[in-house]
Amino acid sequence: MSTESTSVPSPSGPAHRAGATAGRVTIASPPRDHAWEHAPRGLGTSGPLVPPSRRRPARTPARRALPLVAADLAGEAVALAAVRAGDDVVRGVAGAVLAACVVACVTALNAYAGLYDPPLNPSVLDRLPALAARVCVAWCVAAAGCQALFSAAGACAPATLAEGACVQLAVASACRAAVHARARAAARTGARPALVVGTGARARAVAALLVQHPEYGLRPVGIADAAAGEHPVDRAGADGGAALPVLTAPEDVHRAIVQSGVEEAVFVGADALTGHAGPAGAGFEGLLPLVRASGCGVVFVGDGGWETAAARPRMTDHLWGFAFRRLDAPGWRPWRGRRAKRLLDITVAAPALLALSPLLLGCALAVRLLDGPGVLFRQERVGQDGRLFTLLKFRTLRPLDDHESATRWNIAGDHRMSTVGGILRKTSMDELPQLWNVLRGDMSLVGPRPQRPHFVANFSKTLPGYAARHRMPVGITGLAQVHGLRGDTSIEDRSRFDNHYIDHWSLWQDVCILVRTAVSLVRPAGS
Template identity: 55%
Template sequence: AALVVGPAGTAQRVAAAVLRHPRDGVRPVGVVTDEPDGIGGLPVLTTGEEVQRALIQNGVREVLAVRPSARAGQGPLLRALAESGCTVWEVDPDVPSFRTGDRLAGFPCRRLDLGTGRRGRTGKRVLDVVVSGTLLLLVSPWLLLCAVALRMSEGPGVVFRQERIGKDGRPFTLLKFRTHRPVDAHESATRWSVANERQMSWFCRFLRRTSLDELLQLWNVLRGDMSLVGPRPERPYFVAKFGQTHPGYAARHRVRTGITGLAQVHGLRGDTSIEDRARFDNAYIDDWSLWQDVCIVLRTAAALVRPTGS
């Protein structure tokens, strides 16, 4: 037995298709949605009590998350279902196929690892706090030196603040050292990369090429906005754009975003393939372990010896 989570019309369409293929071994018994639109089909569940009742009465062990539901609105629900013992599958009815993955009633699907486990999440958070706190203490003289040098060479406003999208689609304010000054807020929010880097001062180029302008994000990690390791956070404009054009991109927001990640240690930084980044980010989430985080942190530290910039 399975529940289908997502927009009512699309979820009912997926459920009907799956019911027509009983050999796949999945039998939808209800649709979970925020806003039922009156479309007939399976029972529509809109409250936590109704979902819990369906889980118990039908012995639900599978959840089909129609792909948009992996975005902000249904993230907490999907994690709760995973923690209750359900296997959660992401189903995308609007693309030809995932590059890798299984199929259900002809739809591309793949398993989502939303239930990292309380112990694993606690271990990851402890690692974040210990490492970010220690590094902030160790590099605080360097942070002060960078701030003074930027103030003297570039003028006021040495800290760059920008809205980024984090876990479950929640926005937060990311901190960096300011190495360039956008023309206006629109350019800051919608320009993909910095043009005319050669016109920057040598110190700003040095900060960018060594990624030392990212050091202030250790404060974001300590606050809990980010993690040391995870998908890189992006601006709302690009999250919306990439979520529509790249399958699996929205699913990156199942976890906290990070300063570094599996995509970054494989060279996917700056102006590189978004599709490749999303694939590496989702592979990191699906195969997560605390040891993998440690390895990525060590590989990132080693890469700083031979920086190529962001």
């Protein structure tokens, strides 16, 4: 797990250790909240960078989905009112249960199928079969649940179910049509900034189409083409006539995302997704994680190759005849996973604090009696999105000064550590106060282990992908830790495990890691 103090190890492990660098270090891939301050210059556009706090906030996928969710809820409300008016069985408690089941089933099924993803070409008819199938399934499931709970008293007649499903589908479709009409009108006046990623004529053709057809709601602000080389500016089509900068380096892409408030990244062709476009394989190998870590939506234009993004395609659409797929990251989706993860944290951490309170008191008394005052050790760590917080631990060693605390990598085997400190570290009981960090929301139970700003700055500059591990809440334990990567082990391996965990996140995986962590405490190896 974490350490209290630190000389800098090489990212590959303890065998290649380097000394700490003096002076203040800027994180290579800065957190979103401060990225505008450190973004590299050199983009072929003018104007000062605008900090995110002064820009209009981007509409997240969850906010864009709210009108469609409201349309479905309106349909459900009207249908349930019509059914309750014509059937005495669904009144009272049975009716309330039926309503709750219908709402939960329809919302869950539509969300899983991507029916709340705002379409590029809004049309009720295109999605009517998918909506109808899920409405019918939801009503059948709700009716079966009512009959199971209330026996014959809760049984719904087939005619009642058919009436409810038909009314809901009709009302929801009408409401969705109104939402789509408003979306088409808004797209022309408030198009979302988009970055086109790809090489050659097709990428430029897609950028030109977006300029010429504002009804798609995407306004290109640049073309990321690692193979462009000598052509820094591109004309995005004769009709559009808009001069678009061509970005040939990841630093320029990052600056464009920050400066222009890019909300969507449009990858054109399989080579754009894999990052192996251009001569001699030149490309943006880390661009897909970069745009996802920046909060951009990812869409793919092309007939095949999206499988290489390790992502799940949502509803297929078209962009003026080009196949258009919105790709959903396979793992951590903030607007979907944050609440479930937080609920798990509170459900486990609060009872654990109460159950372990005698042990916590015993540890505190042991440290106070044998090592003197100052039971808790407080240290600044880097959390999600680069935010700093104060991490709590039981003190196992008193550092000489703040510099040693911030820059010394490992204190294992230090002769200044007392017997009680050694026991706490070997059993990982020194980490128990971090349950309070979890309840406060500074940390999660499971996630990448937080590090000190000094090391985050150094590792972000030397390890590709290290900064991307901060797109998720940090944790007390993680996938790297249950694989034995604790203490003085490879930072490169830890970073790889952390990013794999985020890319393939699921609530069940968190539960498995917690169980494996509990089992590993039987065989303590220290931190």
